[in-house]
Amino acid sequence: MRKVYMDYAATTPVDDRVLEAMKPFFSKKYGNASSMHSYGQDAKNALDNSRHILADSINAKNNEIVFTGSGSEADNLAIKGVAFANRFKGKHIITSSIEHHAVLEPCEWLEKQGFDLTILPVDKSGLVDPSAVETAIRKDTILVSIMHANNEIGTIEPIDEIGRICKENDVYFHTDAVQTFGKISIDIEKMNVDLLSTSAHKLYGPKGVGCLYVRDDVKIEPLIHGGKHEFGLRSSTENIAGIVGFGKAVELRKGEMPTEMRNLTKLRTILIKEVIKIEDAHLNGHSELRLPNNANFWFKFIEGESLMMDLSLNGVSASTGSACSSKSLKASHVLLAIGLKPEEAHGSLRLSLGKYNTAEDVEYVLNVLPKSVEKLRKISPFKRDWNSENNFEKNIRT
Amino acid sequence: MRDVTCPYSKEVMNHFRNPHNLGEMNEADGIGKVGNPLCGDVMRIYIKVSESEKGEEIIKDIKFQTFGCVAAIATSSMVTELAKGKTIDEAMKITRNNVADSLDGLPPIKMHCSNLAADALHAAIKDYKSKKLQSEDVVI
Numbered sequence A: 001m002r003k004v005y006m007d008y009a010a011t012t013p014v015d016d017r018v019l020e021a022m023k024p025f026f027s028k029k030y031g032n033a034s035s036m037h038s039y040g041q042d043a044k045n046a047l048d049n050s051r052h053i054l055a056d057s058i059n060a061k062n063n064e065i066v067f068t069g070s071g072s073e074a075d076n077l078a079i080k081g082v083a084f085a086n087r088f089k090g091k092h093i094i095t096s097s098i099e100h101h102a103v104l105e106p107c108e109w110l111e112k113q114g115f116d117l118t119i120l121p122v123d124k125s126g127l128v129d130p131s132a133v134e135t136a137i138r139k140d141t142i143l144v145s146i147m148h149a150n151n152e153i154g155t156i157e158p159i160d161e162i163g164r165i166c167k168e169n170d171v172y173f174h175t176d177a178v179q180t181f182g183k184i185s186i187d188i189e190k191m192n193v194d195l196l197s198t199s200a201h202k203l204y205g206p207k208g209v210g211c212l213y214v215r216d217d218v219k220i221e222p223l224i225h226g227g228k229h230e231f232g233l234r235s236s237t238e239n240i241a242g243i244v245g246f247g248k249a250v251e252l253r254k255g256e257m258p259t260e261m262r263n264l265t266k267l268r269t270i271l272i273k274e275v276i277k278i279e280d281a282h283l284n285g286h287s288e289l290r291l292p293n294n295a296n297f298w299f300k301f302i303e304g305e306s307l308m309m310d311l312s313l314n315g316v317s318a319s320t321g322s323a324c325s326s327k328s329l330k331a332s333h334v335l336l337a338i339g340l341k342p343e344e345a346h347g348s349l350r351l352s353l354g355k356y357n358t359a360e361d362v363e364y365v366l367n368v369l370p371k372s373v374e375k376l377r378k379i380s381p382f383k384r385d386w387n388s389e390n391n392f393e394k395n396i397r398t
Numbered sequence B: 001m002r003d004v005t006c007p008y009s010k011e012v013m014n015h016f017r018n019p020h021n022l023g024e025m026n027e028a029d030g031i032g033k034v035g036n037p038l039c040g041d042v043m044r045i046y047i048k049v050s051e052s053e054k055g056e057e058i059i060k061d062i063k064f065q066t067f068g069c070v071a072a073i074a075t076s077s078m079v080t081e082l083a084k085g086k087t088i089d090e091a092m093k094i095t096r097n098n099v100a101d102s103l104d105g106l107p108p109i110k111m112h113c114s115n116l117a118a119d120a121l122h123a124a125i126k127d128y129k130s131k132k133l134q135s136e137d138v139v140i
Helices: A016-022 A038-057 A071-085 A101-112 A130-136 A159-168 A240-275 A304-313 A333-337 A359-379 A389-393 B010-017 B070-083 B088-092 B096-102 B108-113 B117-139
Strands: A065-068 A092-096 A116-120 A141-145 A172-176 A195-199 A210-214 A281-283 A294-299 A348-352 B030-036 B041-051 B057-067
Touching (some): A038 A240, A116 A130, A159 A172, A240 A281, A359 B057, B030 B117, B041 B070
Parallel strands (some): A092 A116
Antiparallel strands (some): A281 A294, B041 B057
């Protein structure tokens, strides 16, 4: 059976060249970057080199790159770190209803600690209205956090404009770029961002490494105190192998990104065009302003975890926003925020492509998916509408 | 047996792959309906009951339709297998745990939300009983 991985938004395989670059830093160049001896200096040089690659890739300065243990940690550092450092200036934070949990949860936690939170709605395609950000900004607003592109539905937010509004109003602006870094070119000057989160494992780098860009004039407190690593913002002996891998992955993206994104856009467009031909299949997210590799659908009258597992039985790995597949047993907050009813959100499927996907993979998915949908619709009691009571009554013997 | 690449038991996946007694039933004697599309699980169990020579009421035929996750579909399929050919009194004694055990267990998170098949079976039997009472009333 053919195996097709179409869950690159969840994670990506480590590129062989990245793995090769990392290898020496486990058992040969194992020094602590804080040590003065040659082992330490080898590690320090590797750390500095990766920092420079990352800074260069987003038009930042080396001292504005803070390595973290994950994208979630970068989000937490940005939000809690800015909130704590600026709490005497103001207590108001603005975010959106479709942020990743790594942004929403820290914001909601801060609300419990006495901060004020405004969660902006999005339109049907998942877009945040920049003028709504402007209206929501108050005198005591200290931070706006709006993601660069959404991880589930792929909608790309008008970050440049929101950044400009934040700058004019003298409010810090954070963006979660975990899904865009390595897919869309990022220039922190053009985007007017003060803080930007990224993660290595979404771009063929290792898991366990993230990065927060922190503009050098931002007032921020660390989450982890200790040996003053990462300019005092993230104490912990640096994960050199991981950071080297992150650097290598970013370096590779530079050359590969343009061609790869053209290819993925082509494949993704075919995928969407064909899948929405299935009866009662709908596209979630924006038709144009979306990540080149993202396709997200909902299928009426079936449930997403079943669909995902049936696809998995047929060799296709994808993901769903259904409640049944989540640890919280709640339907995706993103799909609900764009106006889907819970029963519709339960029937969602995300296919996210990556550089190892081929036209044959897409063809295979297009062959398997309609069959899985049909199979589950046969099992479902709903055929024509959700409230098929009439249909139901007719089965009772009279 | 547990396949380590799958969160569900082999038996659950077998029933999910090839559900038993699937479909609608015309002229059912009882229909049980549980769940809600909002929560992501809806099950319908249809039963046909006939009297045995001893005068016992036997579940002669049973069908199901389910909107829901793998666990919801597999438990529905399993409960139809467990109930088929049983007397309605025996079928009323089938519990959620019996269903889960027959499937070699369910992931803990699914034990509560998707393990509704026994409830749907019981609802179908109750529906049958109340219909029977009604028709007896009419006769009297």
